[in-house]
Amino acid sequence: MxxxxxxxxxxxxxxxxxxxxxxxxxxxxxxxxxxxxxxxxxxxxxxxxxxxxxxxxxxxxxxxxxxxxxxxxxxxxxxxxxxxxxxxxxxxxxxxxxxxxxxxxxxxxxxxxxxxxxxxxxxxxxxxxITDIARQREELEQARGHVALLSTAAVRIGTTLDMDTTCRELADFVVPDFADVAAVDVFPAEVGHSVRRPEPGVVRLRRAALRGDGDLDEQVQRFGHPGEYVDFAADSAVTRCLLENEPVVDDWENHQRGRSTVTSDRITASLALGLRQALVVPLTARSRPLGTLTLIRAEGSPLFDDQDVAVARELAVRAGVALDHARRYDHEHSIARELQRSLLSEPWGPHSHVEVATRYLPADEGVLVGGDWFDVVPLQDGRHLKAMGDVMGHGVEAAVAMSQYRSLLRLLAQEDLPPHRILEQLDTMVERSGLDRAATCLLAVVDRFAGVCEVASAGHLPPVFIDPGAAGARVVPVPVGPPLGTGFGGYRTASVPCGPGTVLFMYTDGLVERRGEDIDVSVQRLASLTMPPGGRLEDLLDRVLDRFGEDAEDDIAVLASRIREGPPVVRPAPAE
Incomplete structure (x- = not known):
């Protein structure tokens, strides 16, 4: 103009x-x-x-x-x-x-x-x-960035049910977008080895994650590697944060030296690296402290303001929920594993007429414990009942249900019934007991002297028979009835020739079930199994798991049994 x-x-x-x-x-x-x-x-x-x-x-x-x-x-x-x-x-x-x-x-x-x-x-x-307008615009952009940060946190933190992984995800997420260094410290879980007690007034936490931006990532490792125990003095920001359950901003440039040996040494070393300010926020869940998240900014980064503190608090709340889920899962997982391990001890033995080898392979990390189970029960006249089952679902409930199935089966096995009758009675007992978890089950009664194996299936995969020296195995289709616990019944027994040296191989679906592949095709691959005369059952299971156990998405239980050749093994009499 x-x-x-x-x-x-x-x-x-x-x-x-x-x-x-x-x-x-x-x-x-x-x-x-x-x-x-x-x-x-x-x-x-x-x-x-x-x-x-x-x-x-x-x-x-x-x-x-x-x-x-x-x-x-x-x-x-x-x-x-x-x-x-x-x-x-x-x-x-x-x-x-x-x-x-x-x-x-x-x-x-x-x-x-x-x-x-x-x-x-x-x-x-x-x-x-336009100072005020520019500030408002900057604050608006900062708020938008913080909202985006929190939204992204929901999908990047807590992607697994492993606590240390969740802590690493938290530290990786905030560096470098929100802090130059981040440390996640948690209260130690109960451990099976002795840990040196901290001095009075000192808080001991386990460092679960430590992350620095660029060269700082290696330099800050001197403050405690992940997995190590770190002591915090009574006057430290971490201890004050836990006591007050509130965020604590610690400006190291203005910090009074000499307040505590632990605090002072750490701050002096931090200042030498150009670190200037820390923001410590509590990690809690269900009103219980889990640990702390420490965010550190270096020279050249802005100091933490009130909005940063609010964002860090919200981030810690969300992370605390994820950590609580991981800790609860880990606790439940440990109980279930211990329960399953106790229930999957070696079947009764030694057995006078049959060799037995078993193996249980948990699924990959992150998959809950399953309800796989097996058992070998001696019967009259040198016969043995072998069972392989899989309770639907995962977790402690599945493991408990598995123990109930196994106990009921052992009780029914003493009545000397054919396999299909055992399944029928077991199905009825489960339905009447109110047990709300169905299960598949494969029963096999091996008669050494008759040279026959009687097999019945309740929704389970077929057995595999491996004759010594044969070029391949026999995947024997047997009549399949409904899973146990449905109350439908309708089970039948099939007889399969089974002489001395023949290996009966039983398994759960975790061995053969693969995403995108028909399970019948997977089962037929087991026909390639071979067993040299006199070969060890343990070696057979090693080969099976090496070949078929990789990439399993579910727990795997396998059982191999073989009729002994020669005179029976006599059990030692119990000591009086």
């Missing part, structure tokens, strides 16, 4: 009569100034006086740079407008003479050339302070 007019005696446009200009702009809330072609002030309105902190007389006749020497770079922009006549909008940052609590102020200025007879003879500047 070009403002054109005739010139006055002083070279300024004819419309620039001081009284006229004052009438136009003195009451304007925007700061307005008029400068001549040498960039000297010829007019300023009261708003500009207040903005610059100087009266009008301190402006008139002086250049922009003389009045405001701290605002660099504006003279060049003003000369450009004079030269080409194109208006300019610029953002100015710095300080004027006006008293303010702001460390840095921002203004938006618009410069227009004043023309007379086609020649530039001066400038008009209109200035508006």
């Amino acid at each position: 070009l403002l054109q007019a005739d010139t006055c005696d002083d070279g300024m446009p004819s419309f620039f009569d001081p009284k006229t200009v004052a009438a136009l702009f003195d009451g304007n809330p925007a700061a307005v100034a008029v400068l001549d072609h040498e960039l000297r002030y010829t007019y300023v309105n009261p708003a500009l006086e207040r903005l610059n902190g100087l009266p009008a007389r301190s402006h008139i006749g002086r250049t922009f740079s003389q009045v405001l020497p701290g605002l660099h770079g504006q003279a060049a922009a003003l000369r450009d407008v004079l030269a080409d006549g194109k208006p300019r909008e610029v953002t100015i940052s710095g300080r004027t003479w006006a008293p303010t609590e702001e460390e840095q102020q921002l203004w938006r200025a618009t410069y227009h050339r004043l023309d007379a007879e086609g020649e530039g003879c001066g400038l008009m500047a209109i200035v508006v302070e």
